[in-house]
Amino acid sequence: MWSFYFSELIHSLPFFxxxxxxxxxxxxxxLIMGTIIxxxxxxxxxxxxxxxxxxxGAWVDLIRGTPFLVQVFIVFxxxxxxxxxxxxxxxxxxxxxxxxxxxICEIVAGGILAVSSGQREAATASGLSAYQQLRYIILPQAxxxxxxPLVGQYVLLVKDSSVVSAIGVVDVTRVGWLTVQRIPEGIxxxxxxxxxxxxxxxxxxxxxxxxxxxxxxxxxxx
Amino acid sequence: MIFFKNVNKWFGDLHVLNxxxxxxxxxxxxxxxxxxxxxxxxxxxxxNRLEPIQEGELIVDDMKVHDKxxxxxxxxxxxxxIFQSFNLYPHMTALGNVTIAPIKVRKFKKEETEKLGRQTxxxxxxGGKAGAYPAQLSGGQQQRVAIARxxxxxxxxxxxxxxxxxxxxxxxxxxxxxxxxxxxxGMTMIVVTHEMGFAREVAKRVVFMDEGKxxxxxxxxxxxxxxxxxxxKLFLSKILTH
Numbered sequence: 001m002w003s004f005y006f007s008e009l010i011h012s013l014p015f016f017x018x019x020x021x022x023x024x025x026x027x028x029x030x031l032i033m034g035t036i037i038x039x040x041x042x043x044x045x046x047x048x049x050x051x052x053x054x055x056x057g058a059w060v061d062l063i064r065g066t067p068f069l070v071q072v073f074i075v076f077x078x079x080x081x082x083x084x085x086x087x088x089x090x091x092x093x094x095x096x097x098x099x100x101x102x103x104i105c106e107i108v109a110g111g112i113l114a115v116s117s118g119q120r121e122a123a124t125a126s127g128l129s130a131y132q133q134l135r136y137i138i139l140p141q142a143x144x145x146x147x148x149p150l151v152g153q154y155v156l157l158v159k160d161s162s163v164v165s166a167i168g169v170v171d172v173t174r175v176g177w178l179t180v181q182r183i184p185e186g187i188x189x190x191x192x193x194x195x196x197x198x199x200x201x202x203x204x205x206x207x208x209x210x211x212x213x214x215x216x217x218x219x220x221x222x
Numbered sequence: 223m224i225f226f227k228n229v230n231k232w233f234g235d236l237h238v239l240n241x242x243x244x245x246x247x248x249x250x251x252x253x254x255x256x257x258x259x260x261x262x263x264x265x266x267x268x269x270n271r272l273e274p275i276q277e278g279e280l281i282v283d284d285m286k287v288h289d290k291x292x293x294x295x296x297x298x299x300x301x302x303x304i305f306q307s308f309n310l311y312p313h314m315t316a317l318g319n320v321t322i323a324p325i326k327v328r329k330f331k332k333e334e335t336e337k338l339g340r341q342t343x344x345x346x347x348x349g350g351k352a353g354a355y356p357a358q359l360s361g362g363q364q365q366r367v368a369i370a371r372x373x374x375x376x377x378x379x380x381x382x383x384x385x386x387x388x389x390x391x392x393x394x395x396x397x398x399x400x401x402x403x404x405x406x407x408g409m410t411m412i413v414v415t416h417e418m419g420f421a422r423e424v425a426k427r428v429v430f431m432d433e434g435k436x437x438x439x440x441x442x443x444x445x446x447x448x449x450x451x452x453x454x455k456l457f458l459s460k461i462l463t464h
Binding site: 118119121122124126127129132136137140141 | 270272294295296298299301303305307309310311312313322323326327371372375
């Protein structure tokens with residue numbers, strides 16, 4: 001029986017790759033948009049506008065303090081109630097982008113605040129504008145603190161994207177669910193699902209480790 | 223060049239600058255000294271509005287620093303500021319440190335600025351260190367790069383906030399030498415320091431502060447030999463006993 005299921009599974013591989021592509025699409029889009037929004041929020045969160053700072057802080061706390069599954073449900077099932085109708089795919093991308101943005105916001109704000117205040121004073125004293133300070137003095141130094149956890153966050157993002165299968169996005173997790181109804185070998189099917197996730201995440205984990213080491217070396221040189 | 227008129231500033235309840243009146247002329251070198259917490263750093267940090275003042279008038283190079291509407295970029299470009307802890311940009315070479323503001327703020331051309339940067343590093347005795355990162359330089363060298371960074375803006379005024387306090391004793395003179403040269407070339411300078419040798423050699427006046435007030439202003443010779451106020455006598459007895 002096992003070998004029959006195995007060959008069935010091999011035949012289903014194209015289906016899995018399609019699911020994998022969906023996982024990559026959802027998490028990749030969210031990663032790009034989440035990074036852009038997360039940096040914007042993070043810069044404002046470390047900025048001087050108190051209202052913006054506490055608004056973003058409250059939103060980040062709210063998102064970090066609620067399960068992602070619930071957030072996905074809210075975007076997909078509850079927003080239509082107030083007239084915002086979304087397909088599963090954009091709903092998934094919106095929820096995941098927001099989640100990524102919140103975590104990245106905290107990483108970025110932390111990195112910026114870790115740059116010593118003397119740097120900002122020196123830059124201010126020389127007449128550099130707020131934007132120029134950020135661009136040439138603060139962010140280049142903050143990136144050393146930001147990069148390793150940022151890539152680590154991308155790994156979490158890819159894994160968290162599995163939650164969106166709950167609203168019917170046919171990602172690799174959902175493909176697993178559908179397949180296991182035909183091929184009732186859970187370990188085999190979800191073993192494959194796990195391997196596919198790992199194939200994406202492992203290079204990212206390595207990248208994060210390499211960055212961590214390299215940034216530490218740079219930091220000790222500074 | 224620099225006018226303080228009835229300037230007041232508070233940090234919460236602490237009256238850090240108490241009715242300051244001071245005028246510094248073009249080309250004048252003024253040394254500010256006093257016990258720690260007397261407001262001397264705050265005094266010079268107000269000049270380029272690293273700290274805003276709350277009352278009074280502060281006019282620098284004919285521009286109203288006390289007026290919130292004044293665009294500070296222009297004034298700051300005219301003022302070099304040297305910090306106790308150097309505050310060099312650690313991710314840039316010495317040359318990068320001295321050229322970034324002239325290129326971005328003054329809009330000098332890159333090639334010319336790099337030439338100017340090398341000349342200025344040469345002038346502070348660091349011609350060979352253009353490519354070095356701050357971490358590869360000693361404290362004295364870092365502070366000289368910081369001075370070169372200020373000079374590359376072609377400023378009208380240079381402010382020094384305890385420039386030698388963070389240095390090992392054997393490095394103090396290499397920094398003071400650069401400052402003496404600068405003073406002799408006619409730079410307008412306000413220097414917060416306890417280096418009395420430096421004050422004697424180049425300062426036209428010494429400003430003594432305590433508890434946010436200017437207690438005494440006198441030429442260095444007079445201030446060191448016969449200070450008028452008791453507080454200045456006490457202060458001098460403490461720093462000159464060794």
